[in-house]
Amino acid sequence: MLEVKHLAKHFGEKAAVKNVSFQVNQGDAFGLLGPNGAGKSTTISMITGLLSPDEGEISMHGKTMRKHPKFLKQRIGLVPQTIALYDMMNARENLEFWGTVYGITGSALKDNVNWCLQVAGLEDNSKQLVKKYSGGMQRRLNIAVGMIHRPEVLIMDEPTVGIDPQSRNHILETVKNLNRQGVTIIYTSHYMEEVQFLCERLAIMDHGQVIAYGDLNDVRQLAGTLATITIDTQGDLTALVAELQQDLSLKQVQNKEGALVMQSTNAASAVSKAVLAMSRHGLQPTKINVEEPNLESAFLHLTGRQLRDGWDGASA
Ligand SMILES: Nc1ncnc2c1ncn2[C@@H]1O[C@H](COP(=O)(O)OP(=O)(O)OP(=O)(O)O)[C@@H](O)[C@H]1O
Ligand SMILES: [Mg+2]
Structure with a gap:
């Protein structure tokens, strides 16, 4: 137009x-x-x-x-x-x-x-x-x-x-x-x-x-930044984390204070993979949080500089 x-x-x-x-x-x-x-x-x-x-x-x-x-x-x-x-x-x-x-x-x-x-x-x-x-x-x-x-x-x-x-x-x-x-x-x-x-x-x-x-x-x-996925659960995560670490589409898979934390370029697919694997390991997700990459990280990645503080950052 x-x-x-x-x-x-x-x-x-x-x-x-x-x-x-x-x-x-x-x-x-x-x-x-x-x-x-x-x-x-x-x-x-x-x-x-x-x-x-x-x-x-x-x-x-x-x-x-x-x-x-x-x-x-x-x-x-x-x-x-x-x-x-x-x-x-x-x-x-x-x-x-x-x-x-x-x-x-x-x-x-x-x-x-x-x-x-x-x-x-x-x-x-x-x-x-x-x-x-x-x-x-x-x-x-x-x-x-x-x-x-x-x-x-x-x-x-x-x-x-x-x-x-x-x-x-x-x-x-x-x-x-x-x-x-x-x-x-x-x-x-x-x-x-x-x-x-x-x-x-x-x-x-x-x-x-x-x-x-x-x-x-x-x-x-484009920033090449990854979404961070955090899944809260109860139980032992050791075997689950070991299994998910073998999946090349998932990065930084770890057990962080009892929660499963990982990064991926495709958050939706990562969540479904993790939830399926959890059910195989007899674990129930109690809370799922997805933090998508933002424009701030895109700008930083593209220019090596920070754009400017956001309004929350500025007023905080
Ligand atoms: N009339 C003008 N005469 C000379 N230089 C100018 C003129 N207008 C803009 N510039 C210069 O051109 C560049 C781009 O300015 P512009 O105002 O388009 O930027 P901007 O992205 O709108 O910035 P801001 O966020 O500060 O409004 C700047 O370096 C500015 O100093
Ligand atoms: Mg302007």
């Missing part, structure tokens, strides 16, 4: 984006993940037509930005990294203003404004001046403004930066809700947890390049 091919952008000597390609499908929640300065905002500015690329092409439904900028701009909404609202107006007036900028009037404008207020959960505060809003509410209105022309794709540039965890959760739920209603989302973040929560497909950017791209699970697997 939306395709980005071989995008490149320089600022003077600085190559901010180098040969970036990816595809976003209709209905996707697509994550664009990368550390500070990776080139995420520059990429987004090109997709929204705010910056023209030095090289490469953006197209939507087969039409290119170069030839059909209006077609694309009507179908793409942007939630900018910095809040862009008139704080001396209320939420409804802000939405009406931006709707008019898009040429929407009359009952269509009213419908769109109401829909935006509802999705952002601001119906009860629509008459309040924006300067009286909390940071989280301003962020939500910022998202609503990006949707005023009912775009097919909503691109969000780090919409949760600088807000408290509760507002963050509210925003994540808002985005999930929008996606459920059929809006395609491109979600930019340097928080792994957000992308893992919202997105089924993603691209990881670093130093202007895409270094990993695909389904969330594929990208996690």
Whole structure:
């Protein structure tokens, strides 16, 4: 539906984006993940037509930005990294203003404004001046403004930066809700947890390049990291552990304080193998825990660096 091919952008000597390609499908929640300065905002500015690329092409439904900028701009909404609202107006007036900028009037404008207020959960505060809003509410209105022309794709540039965890959760739920209603989302973040929560497909950017791209699970697997499986049970594990250690698809099989612990690239198959073997040894699983590899380990594996602390890590 939306395709980005071989995008490149320089600022003077600085190559901010180098040969970036990816595809976003209709209905996707697509994550664009990368550390500070990776080139995420520059990429987004090109997709929204705010910056023209030095090289490469953006197209939507087969039409290119170069030839059909209006077609694309009507179908793409942007939630900018910095809040862009008139704080001396209320939420409804802000939405009406931006709707008019898009040429929407009359009952269509009213419908769109109401829909935006509802999705952002601001119906009860629509008459309040924006300067009286909390940071989280301003962020939500910022998202609503990006949707005023009912775009097919909503691109969000780090919409949760600088807000408290509760507002963050509210925003994540808002985005999930929008996606459920059929809006395609491109979600930019340097928080792994957000992308893992919202997105089924993603691209990881670093130093202007895409270094990993695909389904969330594929990208996690790409890291070569293994899921850790822990199965609690009662009884003697010695013979069971010895047997499972012979299975080459299972790694690090051990008895850890009476629990069976092992690693595998395929957690589901490992669990079923272990449970079958346990029943042969007369053991009953009492609790099974699977810890899948995460994007943090994928990023670390790909770059040798840590992306950034997650929000829990940051607030803990
Ligand atoms: N207008 C500009 N002029 C010069 N350099 C720029 C400009 N915009 C971005 N850059 C540089 O291009 C690189 C990519 O920046 P960009 O803002 O796209 O990164 P980002 O991934 O959005 O980072 P952040 O997470 O900090 O928002 C950075 O090194 C940045 O300093
Ligand atoms: Mg940015």
